[in-house]
Amino acid sequence: MSEPDFAAVAALAGEPARAIMLATLFDGRALAAGELARAAGIAPATASAHLGKLAEGGLVRVRAQGRHRYYQLAGPVVAHALETLGAVARPVPVRSLGDALRMQRLRRARSCYNHLAGEIAVAIAQALVRHGALEPDDDGFRLGAGARPLLARIGVDLAAVVRDDRAHVRACVDWTQRRLHVAGALGAALLDALLGSGALQRRREPRALDVTPSGDALLTAAFGIDSTALDALGA
């Protein structure tokens, strides 16, 4: 036990070029080695070495397809670890009004791996509990009786979620909020539905999301969430 087990993983994720690649893969996509090299601003040879180490360390998985090799995060656990690490990071000194606004938007709504996070996500989880679609559980959440009609209102087909063999509902702790929100298959379906219906919209920054006016209306109508008053939430 000379070296703690987290050290190797941290060292892998800590190198700048590798960190950029991991961040690029954060949403769960599988990208070719060349694309990751370009994203990190390094030569293909260097990227290959980095990706080899990340794979060796179990942070990414490789899928060879033709002359491409597609890399993606090894699983939600990796994404969760990166997210948690980010929560430790010093609040970035705000240099400009633009920075502050960007931060505020990121706190409000962002994607976390393949699901929704931020104040909006916490509010939705609480609303789902309040309306009986979810029930708190000693394991996080489980589906409640009123789930199907309520979820249908925002365009989530519950049958498709249940068919999915992943854990249907998983809780994810948002460490900027210290509160649970919905991950797992339902979390992914929620994000897809809200993006598909135009309620949410991806911003130019990697993980940032915007709530559109129609999204505001939808969330208010379906759950009674007033997304302009979200700051009043947390404990």
Place this chain on the structure above:
Amino acid sequence: MSEPDFAAVAALAGEPARAIMLATLFDGRALAAGELARAAGIAPATASAHLGKLAEGGLVRVRAQGRHRYYQLAGPVVAHALETLGAVARPVPVRSLGDALRMQRLRRARSCYNHLAGEIAVAIAQALVRHGALEPDDDGFRLGAGARPLLARIGVDLAAVVRDDRAHVRACVDWTQRRLHVAGALGAALLDALLGSGALQRRREPRALDVTPSGDALLTAAFGIDSTALDALGA
């Protein structure tokens, strides 16, 4: 956004000597710089530089007292991040029967920052819910009606917990188990009580805990937990 926010933290935690120091601090103690230097096997000068960086990065806090400077983790968030990173680490190749047994014990019961983790912790959380001492919540857990007498059975003085100004009950996700267990003030009180009464016992390895025979009896009597059958738990 050239460098992801987790990179700096990961780089800090990834350097071997710093990782050893962080691991040494993992249980929340405050240790003097010299002790950490010895633990990491480096000269005081080197340790000082490392600790300076860790403090600068917000991973540890310093408290000067006389001619000593005591360092400790900056908070539970840091411990949680390290724990989560460890969950990503490849399952260490088992080299010997001793390794396997050590691993099994660590899965069963260990300390996580200042509270109890592992299968035992998950089982206790579930039992507390089952007996009405805790109620699942969209935020994790909250105290239930039957909390006081039940917790008294295992030597936890609920009044002392409530007096504590930390969040009384917080949920912590054990990522080797993917299930919630009790953290926060109650989590810390639980660990203290079980250690104090001899139900649990620290092993030589840093975070490992043993359930003593008297602890087995106590858990069975209080909660109906059969600690020899815990493997049957998880999902």
Place this chain on the structure above:
DNA sequence: GCAACGCTTCGTTGGCGAGCGAAACGTCAC
């Protein structure tokens, strides 16, 4: 006071690893 102690700062050295270009390997297109 003076000496012992704990810690930090400074200046220097040395080794590890990120980075690249060149070349080899495999795949696809025609």
Place this chain on the structure above:
DNA sequence: GTGACGTTTCGCTCGCCAACGAAGCGTTGC
């Protein structure tokens, strides 16, 4: 087949950072 492309392997260079000893600063104890 042949050439273009994506990726990996190899050999090399260079910069960064961990590590140490020595010196400086504050605290404790006699």
